[in-house]
Amino acid sequence: MLRVGLTGGIGAGKSVVARRLAERGATVVDADLIAREVVEPGTPGLAAVVDEFGPGVLTPDGALDRPALGKIVFADEDRRRALNAIVHPLVGRRRQELVDAAGPDAVVVEDIPLLVENGLTAGFPLVIVVHAPEHERLRRLVEDRGMTEADALARIRAQATDDQRRAAADVRLDNSGPLVDIQAAVDALWTQRLAPFEAHLRTRTRAARPPHAVIAEPDPSWAVQGERLLARIRRIAGERLIRSDHHGSTSVPGLPAKDVIDVQLVVADLDTATALAGDLADAGLVRLPDRWWDVDRDGVEHDKAIAANADPGRPVNCHIRPVTSPTWRDALLLRDWLRAHSEGVAEYAALKRDLAARPHESVDEYAMRKTPWVNGALARAEQWAVEVGWEP
Incomplete structure (x- = not known):
């Protein structure tokens, strides 16, 4: 229903x-x-x-x-x-x-x-x-x-x-x-x-998406859409949430991006993450089966759960990460560093457009080719975090 x-x-x-x-x-x-x-x-x-x-x-x-x-x-x-x-x-x-x-x-x-x-x-x-x-x-x-x-x-x-x-x-x-x-x-x-x-x-099927990365110009409504989605998720998740955030490229004003709203939920453990991913139908999301993980800056894998949009009109990735995974902090650090550094936004935008323009490159290949730049940006962001006293 x-x-x-x-x-x-x-x-x-x-x-x-x-x-x-x-x-x-x-x-x-x-x-x-x-x-x-x-x-x-x-x-x-x-x-x-x-x-x-x-x-x-x-x-x-x-x-x-x-x-x-x-x-x-x-x-x-x-x-x-x-x-x-x-x-x-x-x-x-x-x-x-x-x-x-x-x-x-x-x-x-x-x-x-x-x-x-x-x-x-x-x-x-x-x-x-x-x-x-x-x-x-x-x-x-x-x-x-x-x-x-x-x-x-x-x-x-x-x-x-x-x-x-x-x-x-x-x-x-x-x-x-x-x-x-x-x-x-x-x-x-x-x-x-x-x-x-x-x-x-x-x-319980994710809506279809383009097989290749398509970069859209910045949309001021992405922030409002992210908060609208998070309000639905918070209503369902309740006290299971340690924190919830709109992150990824659509959360950075002025940054071109794939038109996908990425949100991150931080919970106690992987079992909670998996269960919550299955409970999000009332928010319009379906749990993706199989194993999903992040690879941190040291090349270590960290398990997570993912729910994605059943709605064909609004692509969404909901990353549900255990609090023990370092990748949830990295996601927020990169977001906040980009929000504070217009030169980083310009670099990232140029890279995105270059990669998306390559013929026959899949979304997974597009994401993989961004990784060296992202890791380098995170190293710069760590230095900035120390300088300004940033905490997630």
């Missing part, structure tokens, strides 16, 4: 995306519908809301008067928190029941308007954010839903900002244009990413 978080600001058109995903075969769990269900007349949820906000939030026939409640909670953050404290646990329990009922090969899309606001993004291996400009969202709320402009703006401003949603998004769908455009974008997403992602998770 692949669980996907779907969100977007009010008026962005998230329901259009949810419907199209359902047409393609996804199991859609709609938090808004569940939120209505748990406060239907006669439910404990509605009784709790009335106890908190008074009978003025009821219609004459005893149902919840949503516009009346909305005017209260969207104008007062404390009152909104009080409502969320009642409704969110009820919605969460019902949502989990529906997820558990889906099949083992399902793509479960959980449509959650406040996914970002409620800090739920790390619970999904992939998050889709539906976006439209504020002026277009405002127009839709006024013209299509009959809201006043003041009420519409209050609801928009009560939610996460565009920047906050952008940081949470693995996929950002622009829904500011014609219906046919967003439907085509969803179709491509399903075919190229979601369906293969689910199949790879189910079969």
